[in-house]
Amino acid sequence: MEKEITCIGCPMGCSITADIGKDGKINSLSGYSCGVGKKYAYGELTLPKRMVTSLVYVRGTNKPLPVKTSAPITKSKIPECLGAIRSVSVTAPVRVGDIIIKNVLGEDADIVATGEII
Amino acid sequence: MRNVDIIIIGGGPAGLAAAVSAYESGCRDILILEREEKLGGILKQCIHNGFGLKMFHEELTGPEYAKKYIDKVIAYGIPYECDTMVIGISDDKTVTAVNRVNGVQVFKAKAVVLAMGCRERPRGALAIPGYRCSGIYTAGTAQRLVNLEGIMPGKKVLILGSGDIGLIMARRMTFMGAQVLACVELMPYSSGLKRNIVQCLDDFGIPLLLNHTVVDIKGRERLEGAVVAEVDPETKKPIPGTEQCFDCDTLLLSVGLIPENELTKMAGVRLSESTKGAEVDESLETSADGIFSCGNVLHVHDLVDFVSKEAEKAGANAYRYVKGDMKKTGGGVEVKNGYGVSGTVPQFIHPESMDEPVNFMFRPKGVYKNAEICVEAGGQRIYSRKSRILSPGEMVNVQLSPEVFKQVPCIEDVTVKVEA
Amino acid sequence: MFDVIIIGGGVIGCTTARNLARYDLNVALLEKASDICEGQSKANTAIVHGGYDAKPHTLKAKYNVTGNGMFDKVCSELDVPLKWNTSLVAAFSESGIPKLEELKHQGEVNGVHGLSIIGRDEIIRREPNISRSVCAALLVTNGGIVCPYELTIANAENAAENGVRFYRNAPVTKVEKDGGQWRVQSGAGTFTSRAVINCAGLYSDVINNMVSENKFHIKPRRGEYYIIDKSYAGTFNASIFQLPTKMGKGILVTPTVDGTLLVGPTAEDIDDRDDTRTTSGGLAKALKFGSATWEHIPMRDVITTFAGIRAHCDRDDFVIGEAQDAPLFFNAGGVESPGLTSSPAIGEYLADSAAEKLGAKAKKNFNPIRKSIPKFREMTDRERAQAIASDPDYAKIVCRCETVTEAEIRASIRRPVGARTIDGIKRRTRAGMGRCQAGFCTPATIKILCEELGISPLEVTKFGGKSKMLDRYLFDKGGGNHA
Numbered sequence A: 001m002e003k004e005i006t007c008i009g010c011p012m013g014c015s016i017t018a019d020i021g022k023d024g025k026i027n028s029l030s031g032y033s034c035g036v037g038k039k040y041a042y043g044e045l046t047l048p049k050r051m052v053t054s055l056v057y058v059r060g061t062n063k064p065l066p067v068k069t070s071a072p073i074t075k076s077k078i079p080e081c082l083g084a085i086r087s088v089s090v091t092a093p094v095r096v097g098d099i100i101i102k103n104v105l106g107e108d109a110d111i112v113a114t115g116e117i118i
Numbered sequence B: 001m002r003n004v005d006i007i008i009i010g011g012g013p014a015g016l017a018a019a020v021s022a023y024e025s026g027c028r029d030i031l032i033l034e035r036e037e038k039l040g041g042i043l044k045q046c047i048h049n050g051f052g053l054k055m056f057h058e059e060l061t062g063p064e065y066a067k068k069y070i071d072k073v074i075a076y077g078i079p080y081e082c083d084t085m086v087i088g089i090s091d092d093k094t095v096t097a098v099n100r101v102n103g104v105q106v107f108k109a110k111a112v113v114l115a116m117g118c119r120e121r122p123r124g125a126l127a128i129p130g131y132r133c134s135g136i137y138t139a140g141t142a143q144r145l146v147n148l149e150g151i152m153p154g155k156k157v158l159i160l161g162s163g164d165i166g167l168i169m170a171r172r173m174t175f176m177g178a179q180v181l182a183c184v185e186l187m188p189y190s191s192g193l194k195r196n197i198v199q200c201l202d203d204f205g206i207p208l209l210l211n212h213t214v215v216d217i218k219g220r221e222r223l224e225g226a227v228v229a230e231v232d233p234e235t236k237k238p239i240p241g242t243e244q245c246f247d248c249d250t251l252l253l254s255v256g257l258i259p260e261n262e263l264t265k266m267a268g269v270r271l272s273e274s275t276k277g278a279e280v281d282e283s284l285e286t287s288a289d290g291i292f293s294c295g296n297v298l299h300v301h302d303l304v305d306f307v308s309k310e311a312e313k314a315g316a317n318a319y320r321y322v323k324g325d326m327k328k329t330g331g332g333v334e335v336k337n338g339y340g341v342s343g344t345v346p347q348f349i350h351p352e353s354m355d356e357p358v359n360f361m362f363r364p365k366g367v368y369k370n371a372e373i374c375v376e377a378g379g380q381r382i383y384s385r386k387s388r389i390l391s392p393g394e395m396v397n398v399q400l401s402p403e404v405f406k407q408v409p410c411i412e413d414v415t416v417k418v419e420a
Numbered sequence C: 001m002f003d004v005i006i007i008g009g010g011v012i013g014c015t016t017a018r019n020l021a022r023y024d025l026n027v028a029l030l031e032k033a034s035d036i037c038e039g040q041s042k043a044n045t046a047i048v049h050g051g052y053d054a055k056p057h058t059l060k061a062k063y064n065v066t067g068n069g070m071f072d073k074v075c076s077e078l079d080v081p082l083k084w085n086t087s088l089v090a091a092f093s094e095s096g097i098p099k100l101e102e103l104k105h106q107g108e109v110n111g112v113h114g115l116s117i118i119g120r121d122e123i124i125r126r127e128p129n130i131s132r133s134v135c136a137a138l139l140v141t142n143g144g145i146v147c148p149y150e151l152t153i154a155n156a157e158n159a160a161e162n163g164v165r166f167y168r169n170a171p172v173t174k175v176e177k178d179g180g181q182w183r184v185q186s187g188a189g190t191f192t193s194r195a196v197i198n199c200a201g202l203y204s205d206v207i208n209n210m211v212s213e214n215k216f217h218i219k220p221r222r223g224e225y226y227i228i229d230k231s232y233a234g235t236f237n238a239s240i241f242q243l244p245t246k247m248g249k250g251i252l253v254t255p256t257v258d259g260t261l262l263v264g265p266t267a268e269d270i271d272d273r274d275d276t277r278t279t280s281g282g283l284a285k286a287l288k289f290g291s292a293t294w295e296h297i298p299m300r301d302v303i304t305t306f307a308g309i310r311a312h313c314d315r316d317d318f319v320i321g322e323a324q325d326a327p328l329f330f331n332a333g334g335v336e337s338p339g340l341t342s343s344p345a346i347g348e349y350l351a352d353s354a355a356e357k358l359g360a361k362a363k364k365n366f367n368p369i370r371k372s373i374p375k376f377r378e379m380t381d382r383e384r385a386q387a388i389a390s391d392p393d394y395a396k397i398v399c400r401c402e403t404v405t406e407a408e409i410r411a412s413i414r415r416p417v418g419a420r421t422i423d424g425i426k427r428r429t430r431a432g433m434g435r436c437q438a439g440f441c442t443p444a445t446i447k448i449l450c451e452e453l454g455i456s457p458l459e460v461t462k463f464g465g466k467s468k469m470l471d472r473y474l475f476d477k478g479g480g481n482h483a
Helices: A035-046 A075-086 B013-024 B041-045 B062-076 B139-147 B164-175 B194-204 B262-266 B304-323 B402-406 C011-020 C059-068 C071-078 C094-110 C120-126 C148-161 C201-211 C280-293 C339-358 C381-390 C406-414 C422-429 C442-453
Strands: A002-006 A015-020 A026-030 A053-058 A065-069 A099-101 A111-113 B002-009 B030-033 B049-051 B085-089 B094-099 B103-114 B118-120 B136-138 B156-160 B179-184 B212-218 B225-230 B244-247 B250-253 B257-259 B291-293 B333-337 B341-345 B358-364 B368-377 B380-390 B396-400 B413-419 C002-007 C027-030 C087-091 C115-119 C136-140 C144-146 C165-167 C172-178 C181-186 C189-198 C218-228 C239-241 C252-255 C261-264 C302-313 C319-323 C326-333 C397-399
Touching: A002 A035, A002 B194, A015 A035, A026 A035, A053 A075, A075 A099, A075 A111, B002 B013, B002 B304, B013 B030, B013 B041, B013 B062, B013 B103, B013 B304, B041 B062, B041 B139, B049 B062, B062 B304, B085 B262, B094 C381, B103 B304, B103 C381, B118 B139, B136 B139, B139 B164, B139 B250, B139 C442, B156 B164, B156 B212, B156 B225, B164 B179, B164 B194, B164 B250, B179 B212, B179 B244, B291 B304, B304 B358, B333 B341, B341 B413, B358 B413, B368 B396, B380 B396, B380 B402, C002 C011, C002 C181, C002 C339, C011 C027, C011 C148, C011 C326, C011 C339, C027 C148, C027 C189, C059 C094, C059 C319, C059 C339, C071 C144, C071 C148, C071 C339, C087 C094, C087 C120, C094 C115, C094 C136, C115 C120, C120 C136, C148 C165, C148 C339, C148 C422, C172 C201, C189 C201, C189 C339, C201 C218, C201 C302, C201 C319, C201 C326, C218 C280, C252 C280, C261 C280, C319 C339, C326 C339, C397 C406, C397 C442, C406 C422, C406 C442, C422 C442
Parallel strands: B002 B030, B002 B103, B103 B291, B136 B250, B156 B179, B156 B250, B333 B413, C002 C027, C002 C189, C027 C165, C087 C239, C189 C326
Antiparallel strands: A002 A015, A015 A026, A053 A065, A065 A111, A099 A111, B085 B094, B094 B103, B118 B257, B212 B225, B225 B244, B341 B358, B358 B396, B368 B380, B368 B413, C087 C136, C115 C136, C172 C181, C181 C189, C218 C261, C218 C302, C239 C252, C252 C261, C319 C326
């Protein structure tokens, strides 16, 4: 089947079309105008990943703590990841880089604090 | 009255980088004046990532990027006052500020760095007709409410403006449980990064309506709906019969950033009509002696990395000025916006006395494919580079060394232009 | 049980309240909205009219001229900004000059002094930015500008300090005779009173028609405006009118006491009294006609637009005084322009009439003086230091566009008839009225409101009712998450 994505490598935003077989493998790719686009398209069309940033509940206050995944995670798992972040809470003190959730959803990435609470 | 060598107005990314740079250049009498409770400026609420790729070769979130500079400010012991609003500045660099701890303070600075950032264009400025109900926020105000105060402004959201702030908030609101119905954009293209279109709209199936705008607001007390219509690409006027109403309780506006130059005007500094920021020369000094400007208050940037680079220059030059090391003669040569170019900074250069590379930064007026960026001086072409794509959403940076200018005998003006 | 109930908390109602407070009377004011000054009084051109425009021998003419003469005293006592900047009625073609003569004559019949026709050169000398197609103008030296909401609020605060009770969120649903009293049913309960004064503006007909057979009807007439940034202060000095039409005084370009400029109002008959929407057609009209006076209205410096609705009466005049068939029921009906200008005179007349009928005695300790919240932006550095020394909240600037401090915002909530909403704070302090239109100060203003009133941010409204500002917390205070 045919799938189309927009390359995010540069403002050209080339529209890249891929022919994807039943097994999910890419049979052909067209529309990219540079190597960056080709590489991005392969990744994005086989296993798209995203960095996720969100907010965590700090006990005793309504002010949230910003967090992020330490590495990109599988795009389809974003809702689950947000759910995992929602289900936890932290208390002061928290420093930038502190691990809030280790190995979230088995994705080889942690949820780490990007802000601090003193 | 307290004497300070360099006063930096604003403790956001520009002010912080300027302070660190001034210190690293040797200055030991710096004071940062910041109106919020903490340093960091707008970065405090930008909890998404994408900052620092160019500066630190890392992808950081806003607070992490700010921390890199705040840690240095603290390590260097650079004095700063938070919760402090600068309420006055004169062209002789007398700065008046007010805070709870010290009341009204008057400082006499040898040099001032203006780093006040920018504000958002509100609904009123667009004169969108309809009721003046609650539920209409600029994207940045909503971002602050969500990310710093932990409060959601609404449930069903429409976004007007596809600049990066609007796109980022589309994702943020979706992540935090709201329903984002669409992003409406007046122009035929988005000024935001392609990456944000994909990761903030496409990823969530949020439609981007180009050539559309909001023409009416429904809901007497709280927003109940926004009427969106297609516009004529030439005249930007709504096309009758194309109206559709989106049921929403929240409208977020991402329709323009305006440098906050109230203080700049107070100091009698000349402003540029095209950038809405101060007119500066290659050292980022304004028309007032010893007053420098950098960051979004000078011209609205896309990447904070370039804000930092620019502010470094301003901070270093502020110290050079303090030491008496700035050698310039006269007002300099005007830098003109040629075809396809708008808002070039700096607006003036001194080719004879330039001793470090100058960065011409400008915004393309439209979308140009396979065009050439050119710089002409004294009737000669001194620079050109091809670009596959130029668009208003991405500021262009052209760096030229002093030698390039010294090779041209008689420079009366400089022109930066696009050849399509 | 009250001696007098005033229905309506606009400039007429609040002025009447203040005047009644001079007497030993038990007075209450019922306002239907969440705050006083939510109707016409907050959305008008803010002009103190010279008095040439009203038809002779009408109540409009009478109260306009009398009211105009009272403004110096009232604004001085109540500490309200007032500027006698003069008015100019400009004709942009020769054919308009006879109309100017007509207006001058009409003004003189009404008892207005200081009217003269001036020529093009003189106009341009006074107003260098006026359109060059101007031919002649009527110069009105007793024309001025005032802050209409500060005037309304100041009257209310002074009335409250002198004993008047204010009930907000109190829409009146019924007024009827109950023996020798009036019984007034409202959202704040049922009250009885010896006298009732109807100052209900756009609903003054509804209230009157409940008790009197001498009915009148309000035909709402909407006017739309642009507000131009105060960086253009000084572009015009006088309030520049165009020739009046049968719909009203036409579209003005006028400075305000805050340094901003207004372009408007249009005049459009509508059905819904509460339809305060601006419309693309109306705004376009305001610009089109406004540009006859100001050729290049700076669209990039528009800070906002708004609409006000005039309580135009089918009698084409004010309805002032005791209803003939309803003793001790007094009307201030159909008070549209020049209502603001007329307000000191109407308020005084109604109060004195009611007091006389009730046989009331003057209050010995009535204090006519009201001081406004000290404004940081108007202080010298020395005064600022003193203000901060006595109240450190003066050191925290919340609204940076209008330089409004936390102290002023807290005061606006704490004062009598204080603010309970975002718009209430806005009208009492100017916080949120500047060029960023509350983008910067809103989070802080919400916080202060919550602290002062002991409410949650989720309860804060823009102007009461359903105008909630926020939706929910990301995280529950109690410990659960419900993002």
